Amino acid sequence: xxxxxxxxxxxxxxxxxxLIMIAGIxxxxxxxxxxxxxxxxxxxxxxxxxxxxxxxxSILLLVALYKxxxxxxxxxxxxxxxxxxxxxxxTALDGHPLAQQGKAGKALNMALYSSVIxxxxxxxxxxxxxxxxxxxxxxxGPPEYFMLMLFALTTVAGVSGNSLLLGLISAMxxxxxxxxxxxMYGSFRFDFVPDMQSGLNVxxxxxxxxxxxxxxxxxxxxxxxxxxxxxxxxxKVTRAEFMGSLRSILxxxxxxxVLGAVPGIGPSAAxxxxxxxxxxxxxxxxxxxxxxxxxxxxxxxxxxxxxxATMIPLLALGVPGDVITGxxxxxxxxxxxxPGPLLFQTNIHEIYMLLIGxxxxxxxxxFAGKVTMxxxxxxALIPQTLLTPLVLMLCLIGIYSINSSMFDVAVLLxxxxxxxxxxxLNIPTAPFLIAFILGPMLEENLRRALAMSRGDLSVxxxxxxxxxxxxxxxxxxxxxxxxxxxxxxxxxxxx
Amino acid sequence: xxxxxxxGLLIAAFFAVVAFALxxxxxxxPAFIPGFAPPPDMxxxxxxxxxxxxxxxxxxxxxxxxxxxxxDGSPMARKIVRAVVLFAAFFLYLTLVPWIGFLAxxxxxxxxxxxxxxxxxxxxxxxxxxxxxxxxxxxxxxxxLGTQFPAGQLVKLLGL
Numbered sequence: 001x002x003x004x005x006x007x008x009x010x011x012x013x014x015x016x017x018x019l020i021m022i023a024g025i026x027x028x029x030x031x032x033x034x035x036x037x038x039x040x041x042x043x044x045x046x047x048x049x050x051x052x053x054x055x056x057x058s059i060l061l062l063v064a065l066y067k068x069x070x071x072x073x074x075x076x077x078x079x080x081x082x083x084x085x086x087x088x089x090x091t092a093l094d095g096h097p098l099a100q101q102g103k104a105g106k107a108l109n110m111a112l113y114s115s116v117i118x119x120x121x122x123x124x125x126x127x128x129x130x131x132x133x134x135x136x137x138x139x140x141g142p143p144e145y146f147m148l149m150l151f152a153l154t155t156v157a158g159v160s161g162n163s164l165l166l167g168l169i170s171a172m173x174x175x176x177x178x179x180x181x182x183x184m185y186g187s188f189r190f191d192f193v194p195d196m197q198s199g200l201n202v203x204x205x206x207x208x209x210x211x212x213x214x215x216x217x218x219x220x221x222x223x224x225x226x227x228x229x230x231x232x233x234x235x236k237v238t239r240a241e242f243m244g245s246l247r248s249i250l251x252x253x254x255x256x257x258v259l260g261a262v263p264g265i266g267p268s269a270a271x272x273x274x275x276x277x278x279x280x281x282x283x284x285x286x287x288x289x290x291x292x293x294x295x296x297x298x299x300x301x302x303x304x305x306x307x308x309a310t311m312i313p314l315l316a317l318g319v320p321g322d323v324i325t326g327x328x329x330x331x332x333x334x335x336x337x338x339p340g341p342l343l344f345q346t347n348i349h350e351i352y353m354l355l356i357g358x359x360x361x362x363x364x365x366x367f368a369g370k371v372t373m374x375x376x377x378x379x380a381l382i383p384q385t386l387l388t389p390l391v392l393m394l395c396l397i398g399i400y401s402i403n404s405s406m407f408d409v410a411v412l413l414x415x416x417x418x419x420x421x422x423x424x425l426n427i428p429t430a431p432f433l434i435a436f437i438l439g440p441m442l443e444e445n446l447r448r449a450l451a452m453s454r455g456d457l458s459v460x461x462x463x464x465x466x467x468x469x470x471x472x473x474x475x476x477x478x479x480x481x482x483x484x485x486x487x488x489x490x491x492x493x494x495x
Numbered sequence: 496x497x498x499x500x501x502x503g504l505l506i507a508a509f510f511a512v513v514a515f516a517l518x519x520x521x522x523x524x525p526a527f528i529p530g531f532a533p534p535p536d537m538x539x540x541x542x543x544x545x546x547x548x549x550x551x552x553x554x555x556x557x558x559x560x561x562x563x564x565x566x567d568g569s570p571m572a573r574k575i576v577r578a579v580v581l582f583a584a585f586f587l588y589l590t591l592v593p594w595i596g597f598l599a600x601x602x603x604x605x606x607x608x609x610x611x612x613x614x615x616x617x618x619x620x621x622x623x624x625x626x627x628x629x630x631x632x633x634x635x636x637x638x639x640l641g642t643q644f645p646a647g648q649l650v651k652l653l654g655l
Contacts, residue, residue, distance in 0.1 A: 162558040166558060169546060172510070179538060183535045222613055383614075392605060393625075394632060397632050406645070417582060425502045
């Protein structure tokens with residue numbers, strides 16, 4: 001085994017492979033940082049190039065793009081409150097307030113350190129737990145999936161904004177929007193125009209909800225007229241700050257690794273879940289959403305922590321964990337490799353090369369992040385009156401280019417208006433987004449569970465796993481209500 | 496009417512319209528549903544009815560903190576006019592793309608957005624971002640990623 005590992009290490013450590021990984025990571029960071037450009041887009045665009053490459057370098061390129069873009073999403077989330085990717089939505093909640101306080105550099109550094117640690121731990125988990133975790137994930141049925149996602153949704157609703165009720169309402173709106181289009185049995189729902197038959201894409205909804213309200217606020221309220229875009233400012237993350245967030249980083253990495261290994265969950269849900277857990281358990285939980293480094297640490301460690309772990313079911317069982325690993329499955333097939341248990345027997349050399357390459361790419365992510373951070377600091381020189389229209393222009397072009405669809409552009413603009421309305425009504429947008437992403441899976445699993453049980457709702461409490469999640473949901477609600485009552489009492493006492 | 500009551504009732508009304516007006520019309524039940532699978536309207540109806548319940552509760556249980564909405568102190572009427580003009584610009588953009596093409600429309604919307612933010616001093620920068628920036632970004636997408644942007648009927652007619 002040691003010989004095989006050394007042989008794989010020797011094969012990975014070539015100038016060509018390193019160059020491919022550097023290009024992938026750096027390109028991914030840049031693409032992820034541009035609003036409207038997603039990691040999926042980066043990986044999909046690179047797929048045709050892999051035709052001309054050897055198997056392992058081609059997969060390493062795609063993995064590097066995935067990792068880079070997942071971190072890159074945090075750059076624009078922090079500097080201009082526009083998450084480049086869905087998984088960076090939580091990062092914007094604390095990152096942008098920190099940027100407004102002149103601590104953008106500190107926020108970016110914390111995001112980078114957390115991402116690298118999360119990514120590294122995720123890769124380790126991939127190496128050691130690939131087969132057992134994937135087998136466990138495969139044994140989880142629709143009722144367990146449904147309760148797991150309901151738990152994630154409740155957590156997100158509880159931690160976003162100032163009210164659990166408003167968070168839940170936001171989640172309901174997101175779930176409702178997710179029902180647009182074809183359902184699992186082929187029925188079309190709310191297809192007011194033909195383009196709606198295939199449902200609403202995540203990218204225009206996400207970018208519209210998070211990026212455009214900033215422009216609308218600036219135009220309508222003119223609150224930030226004299227405010228400059230975020231400067232890097234204070235950059236150094238002190239030892240105390242890092243140690244204060246270490247627990248959340250490690251927990252986020254584990255959450256990312258576990259949820260990433262469950263097919264269908266992915267980095268976005270992991271980031272939201274980790275953020276919620278960190279806020280719930282942190283002494284500084286009340287500061288979350290106002291510029292708390294620990295919030296960034298929790299979110300970024302989890303979303304990058306999920307990257308490596310999404311490869312677990314892909315490699316061990318041939319089941320892609322999300323859209324990006326679905327594209328990677330295609331890349332494996334192009335190279336004549338079939339992911340699954342047999343791959344560990346027939347292509348163990350390639351597997352070792354891939355695992356070592358992924359560990360190396362964690363280190364490269366650190367350097368790419370540092371270099372890109374300085375580059376993106378130039379954004380700080382642009383006044384908001386120019387930056388937000390520039391973001392609008394990038395969003396319009398980026399969103400159109402995903403599917404060459406003007407309908408997506410219309411969705412982007414409408415969601416911008418919806419996001420502004422939600423801001424005026426003080427309704428948090430994060431539960432809306434995560435509910436929109438999880439909605440189809442949530443519904444599918446509920447309907448499958450009910451179909452399996454012949455319509456008997458008790459199937460949702462039929463196994464120890466569903467019981468555990470039910471208890472956790474009740475606990476989360478109880479604790480959130482208690483926190484809100486306490487907050488209300490404190491406020492009355494102060495006034 | 497307080498903000499929380501207005502918000503709660505507004506959202507409850509939205510969910511009610513979805514549950515009782517849109518779902519019956521726009522979520523048709525298929526004639527045959529295999530096995531014991533719930534029908535396609537089960538989930539949207541359940542979500543909307545839960546939303547009604549939550550919104551009504553939220554109307555009468557305001558959150559502990561209602562953060563103030565900051566602005567430049569302009570009267571409400573002026574803010575409404577600004578919003579209407581911006582939303583009209585969005586609508587006009589979507590209408591114009593099939594006629595004058597994606598490039599010209601995007602340049603116009605970007606310039607309009609800059610003007611609407613109140614930017615009056617950095618005209619060259621505004622033109623640079625609005626015109627040159629848009630052209631460069633579109634060129635990148637067109638050449639590197641192969642995106643084909645709509646040219647527009649008028650542009651085609653004029654042979655540009």
